[in-house]
Amino acid sequence: MKKLLKIKKWKLIFAIIIIIGAFNASCITPKGALRTYLFISGHPIIACITPINDDALHNKIDSKYLQTENAHCYELAIVPREKATGGYLQNYIVRKKGIFYFAKYYGEA
Numbered sequence: 001m002k003k004l005l006k007i008k009k010w011k012l013i014f015a016i017i018i019i020i021g022a023f024n025a026s027c028i029t030p031k032g033a034l035r036t037y038l039f040i041s042g043h044p045i046i047a048c049i050t051p052i053n054d055d056a057l058h059n060k061i062d063s064k065y066l067q068t069e070n071a072h073c074y075e076l077a078i079v080p081r082e083k084a085t086g087g088y089l090q091n092y093i094v095r096k097k098g099i100f101y102f103a104k105y106y107g108e109a
Contacts, residue, residue, distance in 0.1 A: 033101035050078035
């Protein structure tokens with residue numbers, strides 16, 4: 001019985017390590033971080049299929065801010081819709097911290 005519990009415990013630990021490793025691997029690139037953010041925020045289908053483009057407007061207008069934040073703006077071709085307000089979530093900012101990238105919704109044009 002104790003041996004069985006030990007095996008289950010190791011399987012759980014192994015599964016947690018795999019999940020953490022997959023999350024970290026997905027945040028190694030800016031577009032991977034953006035897809036991870038979309039997936040976690042409730043838009044898994046869009047995270048998998050949408051093309052991601054540079055957001056030329058925000059990158060030009062906010063260039064000084066983006067440079068100080070070590071960030072870059074992206075826009076989605078297939079845009080998710082926010083359920084609460086019905087608005088479209090098209091523009092995102094991706095910041096680099098260490099070797100990882102983190103995405104966040106950036107706002108309207």
